[in-house]
Amino acid sequence: MPRDTLTGSRIRERRVLRGMKQADLARKAGISASYLNLIEHNRRRIGGKLLLSIAEILRVEPAALTEGAGAALIASLREAAADMPQVSSELDRVDEFAGRFPGWAQVLADSHSRVAQLERSLETLNDRMTHDPHLAASLHEMLSTVTAIRSAASILAEPGEVDAEWQARFHRNIYEDSARLAETSRGLVTYLEADETSPLETGAPQEELDAALEKAGHTVPELEAGGDRDAALSALGRGLSGPARGLLRGWLDRYAADAAALPLDRLRPAVEEHGPDPAALAAALGADPARIMRRLAAMPPEDLPTPVGLAICDSSGVLTYRKPLPDFPMPRFGAACPLWPLYRALSRPHVILAGPVMQVGRTGTLLWADALATPQAGPAVNADPLYQAQMLVRPLPQGADPPATPPQLGVACRVCPRESCEGRREPSILASARR
Amino acid sequence: MGGQVLLIEDEPNIIEAIRFILSRDGWQVHTHSNGTDAAQIVRDRAPDVVILDVMLPGRSGYDILRELREDPAHSELPVLMLTARGQSKDREMAERAGASRFMTKPFSNAEVLDAVRALSAQ
Numbered sequence: 001m002p003r004d005t006l007t008g009s010r011i012r013e014r015r016v017l018r019g020m021k022q023a024d025l026a027r028k029a030g031i032s033a034s035y036l037n038l039i040e041h042n043r044r045r046i047g048g049k050l051l052l053s054i055a056e057i058l059r060v061e062p063a064a065l066t067e068g069a070g071a072a073l074i075a076s077l078r079e080a081a082a083d084m085p086q087v088s089s090e091l092d093r094v095d096e097f098a099g100r101f102p103g104w105a106q107v108l109a110d111s112h113s114r115v116a117q118l119e120r121s122l123e124t125l126n127d128r129m130t131h132d133p134h135l136a137a138s139l140h141e142m143l144s145t146v147t148a149i150r151s152a153a154s155i156l157a158e159p160g161e162v163d164a165e166w167q168a169r170f171h172r173n174i175y176e177d178s179a180r181l182a183e184t185s186r187g188l189v190t191y192l193e194a195d196e197t198s199p200l201e202t203g204a205p206q207e208e209l210d211a212a213l214e215k216a217g218h219t220v221p222e223l224e225a226g227g228d229r230d231a232a233l234s235a236l237g238r239g240l241s242g243p244a245r246g247l248l249r250g251w252l253d254r255y256a257a258d259a260a261a262l263p264l265d266r267l268r269p270a271v272e273e274h275g276p277d278p279a280a281l282a283a284a285l286g287a288d289p290a291r292i293m294r295r296l297a298a299m300p301p302e303d304l305p306t307p308v309g310l311a312i313c314d315s316s317g318v319l320t321y322r323k324p325l326p327d328f329p330m331p332r333f334g335a336a337c338p339l340w341p342l343y344r345a346l347s348r349p350h351v352i353l354a355g356p357v358m359q360v361g362r363t364g365t366l367l368w369a370d371a372l373a374t375p376q377a378g379p380a381v382n383a384d385p386l387y388q389a390q391m392l393v394r395p396l397p398q399g400a401d402p403p404a405t406p407p408q409l410g411v412a413c414r415v416c417p418r419e420s421c422e423g424r425r426e427p428s429i430l431a432s433a434r435r
Numbered sequence: 436m437g438g439q440v441l442l443i444e445d446e447p448n449i450i451e452a453i454r455f456i457l458s459r460d461g462w463q464v465h466t467h468s469n470g471t472d473a474a475q476i477v478r479d480r481a482p483d484v485v486i487l488d489v490m491l492p493g494r495s496g497y498d499i500l501r502e503l504r505e506d507p508a509h510s511e512l513p514v515l516m517l518t519a520r521g522q523s524k525d526r527e528m529a530e531r532a533g534a535s536r537f538m539t540k541p542f543s544n545a546e547v548l549d550a551v552r553a554l555s556a557q
Contacts, residue, residue, distance in 0.1 A: 140490060140519045143541060144540060146540070146541045147446070147519075147542065148446055150541045155455060155456060162455075170452070170455075173451060176448070
């Protein structure tokens with residue numbers, strides 16, 4: 001979907017900025033003014049030599065004219081618009097908006113994701129209020145005590161006859177109840193403070209982890225050198241909430257074990273020989289293909305012949321790790337496209353499902369995916385294992401024949417243009433934009 | 436005035452305060468603090484108005500009220516429900532169970548008094 005439709009608008013904008021007439025630019029570029037007009041209104045595609053010469057006349061880098069706003073930004077803007085259908089945003093001009101006002105568009109997209117984050121926090125808090133038995137009991141006790149105090153106090157304060165004996169009794173009741181109230185509220189405060197998750201501040205722990213790993217480039221040099229996990233934890237985990245640090249600790253433990261079993265020195269020559277092919281590497285190194293996938297995703301870019309992406313999900317399909325590729329984005333939260341081989345692997349554990357994939361509506365780049373589901377832990381006595389699935393995504397390997405009709409899949413239903421799809425869970429905001 | 440009120444509530448100091456203000460207003464007040472046999476106590480005492488707390492030991496106020504409403508003899512009995520949670524969900528549940536009126540804690544004495552007077556006049 002996000003094909004670049006904006007080059008023309010950018011040319012027009014630059015031309016106007018330079019105070020140049022359409023006819024002048026057309027003449028200098030050697031085309032007719034009416035043809036330039038079509039280009040500027042994005043009705044004719046432009047590329048090649050003509051683009052270069054127009055860029056030169058306008059004294060801008062050609063890329064400044066051709067590079068559209070990021071697909072992720074466009075997708076966020078579409079989501080933001082879809083969440084407020086009562087405001088009829090100019091969805092057909094979303095590219096133009098993002099291209100002309102990239103800063104404002106980013107503000108809008110960020111605000112939208114912040115709203116989504118806060119809404120989820122609110123749900124979490126609401127759930128807690130409703131389902132936390134301790135909190136409910138404490139509040140009930142406090143309200144009961146407050147009621148008793150209020151009743152007794154107003155009997156004493158309001159006009160009306162109260163004899164001495166009853167007066168003494170109510171005084172005593174108020175005294176007792178206030179002590180009880182102090183005790184309950186102190187307990188409640190302790191309980192609330194002990195809970196160090198502050199969901200309003202931080203969002204979901206998984207999101208925090210994703211952000212921290214993305215910032216670190218998915219690689220931990222300390223652990224590659226056999227360093228201490230705790231040192232890496234304090235470096236990467238700065239500013240994370242308690243639960244997110246817990247997730248990070250688990251991730252680093254696995255990373256350390258992977259790095260110890262398959263150090264870079266061993267991996268590098270094998271990758272040079274076989275490419276980032278998990279099955280071939282597993283055979284050559286005698287290693288677990290699932291571990292090889294994780295090692296490939298953790299390799300510094302300069303050691304990899306081609307970039308790789310990796311998604312890991314648990315048995316429920318929730319993504320617990322995501323390292324997207326530019327041509328293979330992954331949803332930031334919520335579930336991904338059910339057509340991903342990642343999910344198919346869960347129903348065919350221990351088999352590497354390898355084949356070409358293509359995300360619909362994107363640049364149409366053909367990629368290759370290797371998916372494998374393996375038990376999370378070793379065999380247990382009389383207990384079924386819990387599986388997790390991993391999917392490595394990489395450019396089409398050399399020598400692989402591109403299929404006539406590559407299996408098409410999406411990112412997630414909301415941002416997928418494939419309307420008739422057996423995997424569809426919810427309507428696409430792209431489809432509704434077209435109607 | 437001068438009807439009979441049955442107060443089913445387990446918080447002793449609330450019992451004491453409500454009993455006092457209702458008695459001073461001329462009502463005859465009986466109290467009961469257990470949910471399990473509350474419905475039977477209502478049948479035995481046949482009060483003019485029932486004040487029923489939702490959170491009772493043994494049995495919830497909703498269940499007690501539902502049982503009473505199934506009995507034709509008590510389908511019209513004025514019942515004032517007390518709850519510590521003012522959410523609309525609770526109000527809905529109280530209405531569905533057949534409460535004549537609904538009051539959230541903390542309430543004022545005057546509110547209780549008004550409610551009991553209004554209910555007995557129906």
